[in-house]
Amino acid sequence: MEERIQLQVSGLVKRFGTETVLDGIDLCIRKGEVVVVLGPSGCGKSTLLRCMNGLESPSAGTIFLDGEEVTSDGKKITQLRQKIGMVFQSYDLFPNKNIMDNITLAPVKVQKRLKSEVEQDAERLLKRVGLWEKRKAYPRELSGGQKQRVAIIRALCMNPEVMLFDEVTAALDPEMVREVLDVMLELADQGMTMVIVTHEMQFARAIADRIIFLDNGNIVEDSKPDEFFTNPKTQRAREFLQTFAYKKRRTHTD
């Protein structure tokens, strides 16, 4: 991990109407760092991610990506978004395009790269996740896990500097969760800067360099994963982690 700051969030506030979803977030993410954002639902995790690539515009505060401010200004934000890939819970592949076209569309049309060159990148990545045979298939012919891996590759082919993952396994069958998480682990090993929102606690612990715990729009805890999971600093985090522990309650007496 380098010392260079990749993503700088300062005093970020986001309101929807009268409701304050993010209430002054300060966060500094270094290049190559893998940050997992945890927290109860409705705490603003997804909103934080969406602000980072300009899908939501902040009510107050600033976000800098590589020294450039993330604004909702049309031209500039499309420039900036090429540096920051995002993968969504619902995959959102384009159903009217086959897998290869889904992947090559933005690099060719937005970054004006050569189609053959992008296809080489796509081939390498598709082969690595075992989906090369599906290149001519349409999204509806793929399983959820396969779609999500394609969505990750689609974002990667833009050669982003940061990748945002918004609950990417939440809509998947348990068996398919693994295949997606493995792709993300590999990406982390390669030194990609990643911000991940997830409910997979084991995975969070394995992949994270840092855990951010959000509650009520505030960062309640910012610590190393081992520290967070074994010895959380705050009561709120302890309560949160307890909801994931199940005690055996029932015994069979028949």
Added chain:
Amino acid sequence: MELNFDFMVKYLPWYIDAAILTVKIAFFGILLSLVVGVICSVVQYYRVPIIRRIISVYIEISRNTPLLVQLFFLYFGLPKIGIVWSAEFCAIVGIAFLGGSYMSESIRSGLESVEKSQIESAASLGMSNALTMKEVIFPQALAVSVPGICANVIFLIKETSVVSGIALADLMYVTKDLIGLYYETDEALLMLVVFYLIILLPISIIASIIERRLRYAGFGN
């Protein structure tokens, strides 16, 4: 009932010419109405200020006045302010004026049906609004809109029968003419029906094939 076949054979060329005119007016009118429909629906979809209001007014006028009235306005009304168009051109513009609003509503319902997450995922790839519309929203919207568009096409072809009202020798006009001249009412009406069916049945069949494909296959087959 005895049909006068000699009469029918003799005036067949009249009907063929009239059918060609009907098809010509329908074809260009529908083509133009699609252009109008695409523009109006996209403007409404993006909620472009002011222009959007103007289009709403157009859509209400177009849908709530009869085609014959619209044609009279174009053919007899416009010359009063110095705009003189040929009857044929008026007919094409009239069909486009009427059809544009119907096409617009069909296409708009398709556009609205594309999920917002598709737009966000395109945005997150750095795609501009125009590129997203062209590559992502519009193709998906079209698949939803096609049944409505097909229904409009058939409706508009049938509506062309009104253009006889501004002295264009279409199928309806020729029929009325022949009945008036020779009182061969049965023959003339029979040929009228047959010619409309010749034009419309193939289009209906093609439309239902397209619709079935879209419903059962969708993208990927």
